[in-house]
Amino acid sequence: MTISMIIPLAIIVMAVLWGVAIYNQLVALANRHKNAFAQIEVQLKRRHDLIPNLVESAKAYMAHERDTLETVIAARNEAAAALGALNRDNLAGSAVATLGQAESALGSALGKLNVVMEAYPDLKASANMQQLSEELTSTENRVAFARQGFNDAVMGYNTYRQSFPNVLIAGWFGHRSDASLLEFADSAQLQAAPKISFN
Amino acid sequence: MDFFREQEIARRNSRLLTVLFVAAVLVLIGLTNLLVSGLFILDGATASATSDVVTGTQQWAVFLSVGAVIAGIIACVALFNWLRFARGGHHVAEALGGRLAVSNSNDVLEQRAQNIVAEMALAANMPVPPLYILDQERGINAFAAGVNPSNAVVAVTRGALERLSRDELQGVIGHEFSHILNGDMRLSVRLAAMLRGITFIGDIGSVLLHSVSYGRHRRRQQKNDSTAALLVLGLGLYLLGLLGGLLAGLIKSAISKQKEFLADASAVQFTRNPEGIASALKVIGGYTPGTLVHTARAEELSHLFFGQVRHRLWSLFATHPPLETRIRRLDPSWDGAFLTRPSTVDTPRSEADTGTAAVSGLHQAATAPLPAIDLDAANPKVEALAAGTPITTLPKVVLAEAKEPLGAVALMLGLLWREAAAADLQRILAEGHLPGLEHLVAQRGRELNNLDASLRLVLVELCLPTLKSLSYEQYRHFKQLLLQFIHADGRVDLQEWCLYQLTRHYLDPAYGPARTSKPRYRSLAKVKPAIEVAFGTLAMLSEGDTEAAFDRGAERLQLALTCPSQDTLGVQAFGQAIDTLADCYPLLKVTLLKAIAEIASADGLVSATELTLIKAIAAVIDCPVPDAMLPVEHGIANQNPSVTAL
Numbered sequence: 001m002t003i004s005m006i007i008p009l010a011i012i013v014m015a016v017l018w019g020v021a022i023y024n025q026l027v028a029l030a031n032r033h034k035n036a037f038a039q040i041e042v043q044l045k046r047r048h049d050l051i052p053n054l055v056e057s058a059k060a061y062m063a064h065e066r067d068t069l070e071t072v073i074a075a076r077n078e079a080a081a082a083l084g085a086l087n088r089d090n091l092a093g094s095a096v097a098t099l100g101q102a103e104s105a106l107g108s109a110l111g112k113l114n115v116v117m118e119a120y121p122d123l124k125a126s127a128n129m130q131q132l133s134e135e136l137t138s139t140e141n142r143v144a145f146a147r148q149g150f151n152d153a154v155m156g157y158n159t160y161r162q163s164f165p166n167v168l169i170a171g172w173f174g175h176r177s178d179a180s181l182l183e184f185a186d187s188a189q190l191q192a193a194p195k196i197s198f199n
Numbered sequence: 200m201d202f203f204r205e206q207e208i209a210r211r212n213s214r215l216l217t218v219l220f221v222a223a224v225l226v227l228i229g230l231t232n233l234l235v236s237g238l239f240i241l242d243g244a245t246a247s248a249t250s251d252v253v254t255g256t257q258q259w260a261v262f263l264s265v266g267a268v269i270a271g272i273i274a275c276v277a278l279f280n281w282l283r284f285a286r287g288g289h290h291v292a293e294a295l296g297g298r299l300a301v302s303n304s305n306d307v308l309e310q311r312a313q314n315i316v317a318e319m320a321l322a323a324n325m326p327v328p329p330l331y332i333l334d335q336e337r338g339i340n341a342f343a344a345g346v347n348p349s350n351a352v353v354a355v356t357r358g359a360l361e362r363l364s365r366d367e368l369q370g371v372i373g374h375e376f377s378h379i380l381n382g383d384m385r386l387s388v389r390l391a392a393m394l395r396g397i398t399f400i401g402d403i404g405s406v407l408l409h410s411v412s413y414g415r416h417r418r419r420q421q422k423n424d425s426t427a428a429l430l431v432l433g434l435g436l437y438l439l440g441l442l443g444g445l446l447a448g449l450i451k452s453a454i455s456k457q458k459e460f461l462a463d464a465s466a467v468q469f470t471r472n473p474e475g476i477a478s479a480l481k482v483i484g485g486y487t488p489g490t491l492v493h494t495a496r497a498e499e500l501s502h503l504f505f506g507q508v509r510h511r512l513w514s515l516f517a518t519h520p521p522l523e524t525r526i527r528r529l530d531p532s533w534d535g536a537f538l539t540r541p542s543t544v545d546t547p548r549s550e551a552d553t554g555t556a557a558v559s560g561l562h563q564a565a566t567a568p569l570p571a572i573d574l575d576a577a578n579p580k581v582e583a584l585a586a587g588t589p590i591t592t593l594p595k596v597v598l599a600e601a602k603e604p605l606g607a608v609a610l611m612l613g614l615l616w617r618e619a620a621a622a623d624l625q626r627i628l629a630e631g632h633l634p635g636l637e638h639l640v641a642q643r644g645r646e647l648n649n650l651d652a653s654l655r656l657v658l659v660e661l662c663l664p665t666l667k668s669l670s671y672e673q674y675r676h677f678k679q680l681l682l683q684f685i686h687a688d689g690r691v692d693l694q695e696w697c698l699y700q701l702t703r704h705y706l707d708p709a710y711g712p713a714r715t716s717k718p719r720y721r722s723l724a725k726v727k728p729a730i731e732v733a734f735g736t737l738a739m740l741s742e743g744d745t746e747a748a749f750d751r752g753a754e755r756l757q758l759a760l761t762c763p764s765q766d767t768l769g770v771q772a773f774g775q776a777i778d779t780l781a782d783c784y785p786l787l788k789v790t791l792l793k794a795i796a797e798i799a800s801a802d803g804l805v806s807a808t809e810l811t812l813i814k815a816i817a818a819v820i821d822c823p824v825p826d827a828m829l830p831v832e833h834g835i836a837n838q839n840p841s842v843t844a845l
């Protein structure tokens with residue numbers, strides 16, 4: 001085999017290896033942002049699971065505030081149902097908007113509960129309640145961070161896909177369009193964490 | 200601050216510096232080579248001046264071989280150091296006096312820190328690393344350890360928990376996540392290993408210098424030529440090692456500083472809150488102990504931490520950029536004033552609150568009788584535990600203890616308690632290396648004697664995850680105690696075998712490389728005797744017809760098996776049989792387990808003993824079964840709503 005044959009062969013091998021590397025990276029990034037979306041659902045579900053505990057703890061102290069507690073539970077159930085109805089393959093549909101509304105209703109119900117709880121010093125001082133309050137803060141943060149993580153992952157994928165020379169071949173591998181960032185219709189409302197403070 | 204741009208700059212700088220570092224190492228190898236081979240060639244030339252002339256090719260050969268030897272020495276030393284440091288993160292955290300945070304801690308601060316770690320893991324799109332707490336450290340600091348994300352851990356000092364607000368701690372932990380994500384630990388361990396290789400050259404030089412000066416006293420004036428050559432060689436190596444080490448050390452510390460800037464910028468990316476981490480740095484600036492960490496080994500791992508662990512006289516060699524510079528990058532409008540922050544914990548934490556709390560708490564619990572609280576009832580009623588009555592739900596105290604490492608140890612040992620051998624067991628406990636157990640194990644042991652068999656399994660399954668937070672030493676002692684307990688009465692029964700196997704197979708992998716089974720048998724026909732023993736033992740436990748149960752298993756495998764006679768069966772034979780079956784090919788194991796489940800359900804009901812046995816077998820042959828796969832009557836799987844409700 002002569003040099004004139006080896007060189008083109010080496011170039012072809014390099015090009016193939018390079019293409020494989022780009023393909024693998026695209027797959028990794030695409031999977032990462034899909035996983036990040038799943039994380040948002042997980043965290044919303046976590047929030048829904050936490051609320052019955054909160055209400056249960058509050059119930060012992062505030063027997064007269066049945067209405068408030070029932071509103072919270074109802075809002076929670078609605079949000080949980082909306083989350084369950086979410087179609088994972090079609091994220092742009094109206095289900096997302098429904099979920100957004102249900103989540104913000106839940107947020108305001110929790111806010112109301114918090115105001116009511118201010119009138120019960122025993123409740124505020126209870127160690128159980130303090131732990132729940134920390135849990136709630138963390139859950140709100142987790143929902144927010146899960147969204148942010150999703151958007152960061154989408155950005156990473158899009159940037160990689162659009163970079164030169166990846167953009168030339170990404171289309172061949174089926175990565176034709178950018179992934180879309182997460183934007184809820186009423187994002188401002190949705191982002192607001194229910195202000196629960198026991199101070 | 201534009202954190203994406205800052206990250207880009209820091210990444211580029213550290214890449215350039217890494218190239219520089221490698222270049223410096225190569226130049227140093229070249230110089231050393233020149234020195235050594237120059238001396239060799241000179242020596243050769245003078246020695247053989249009369250005979251043949253040293254040719255050019257010979258000089259090259261000397262040069263290359265000396266180069267290979269030097270590079271080899273550096274590589275060996277570097278590899279040795281790499282292996283020493285590149286262990287899983289939990290080794291590092293434990294060496295620095297860290298304690299694994301428990302998932303259901305009553306300490307609000309600890310719980311908060313764990314929540315923050317989970318939040319940051321979401322923001323960084325990576326798995327949640329375990330959190331360690333350095334209880335003894337008053338300084339505000341944190342570190343990440345482990346050379347890749349899967350074995351990484353995060354640790355914070357007690358000072359950081361108490362002095363920082365939630366947002367600030369979030370910034371600090373976000374910073375540590377960046378170190379994990381960017382592979383900074385791997386890089387810095389590699390650089391440190393290479394640095395050690397370079398300074399090793401200097402060490403050789405100084406050893407040579409010493410030996411020469413020592414030799415001169417002994418036999419003066421003898422062989423003056425070679426002594427002089429050795430002296431030059433030693434001095435040269437010593438200087439090269441010193442200078443090289445200095446230069447490489449400088450570059451390494453510059454890389455480390457770039458990595459800190461990168462981590463600060465990433466912390467902002469994860470939290471989207473530059474004030475959080477900036478104000479954490481300001482609090483550190485206004486806090487007298489600062490970021491100092493006192494554990495002996497902190498120095499050599501200083502690059503892992505959030506802030507400088509020791510004072511440095513010469514900031515060029517510091518692993519971290521000055522606080523002021525870091526704050527200015529995060530908060531350009533900073534007025535230069537640090538924050539002073541009183542501890543969020545008002546009263547100084549007593550000794551009982553930290554390390555020894557578990558032990559003393561358990562002592563108290565042990566002296567009080569164990570109330571059985573029925574969790575199903577709306578109003579918990581307290582009953583005295585009468586001897587002889589079977590316990591049908593796990594008492595609340597036991598549930599709480601199962602979530603605490605020392606309590607879980609006591610419960611596991613309590614499950615093996617035999618009143619007949621009480622004196623022996625007490626002696627074993629007294630000689631054991633886990634203090635604070637004597638009373639508790641006996642107490643729980645007597646109470647758990649009447650525990651329903653299905654609840655025993657539930658309790659074991661509750662305890663096992665908790666036991667993962669034992670340190671390596673503690674686990675070793677625990678396992679030793681477990682074995683001594685099992686052998687105390689001179690024989691091993693099936694229940695003991697199950698408990699030991701479940702423990703071993705669940706926990707051993709967490710404490711070092713576990714023995715993995717090597718698939719050896721491709722067909723079940725090859726392990727027929729082992730299958731016969733295993734099936735025979737199970738069939739014996741069946742309440743119905745032993746033969747019929749055995750035949751059902753054989754039918755399932757479509758093998759002609761003969762049920763062994765009862766007196767040949769024993770725990771030892773059974774254990775050996777299962778060990779043999781563990782070496783089957785993976786798919787065969789599934790078939791085996793299905794057949795075993797068939798035998799267990801032959802009498803229409805899977806008893807708790809059978810269920811325990813199936814789980815233990817599954818653990819030994821390394822083929823875990825989900826509960827749903829087992830043909831369990833719902834009565835057993837869900838018999839204990841109080842546990843699932845937790």
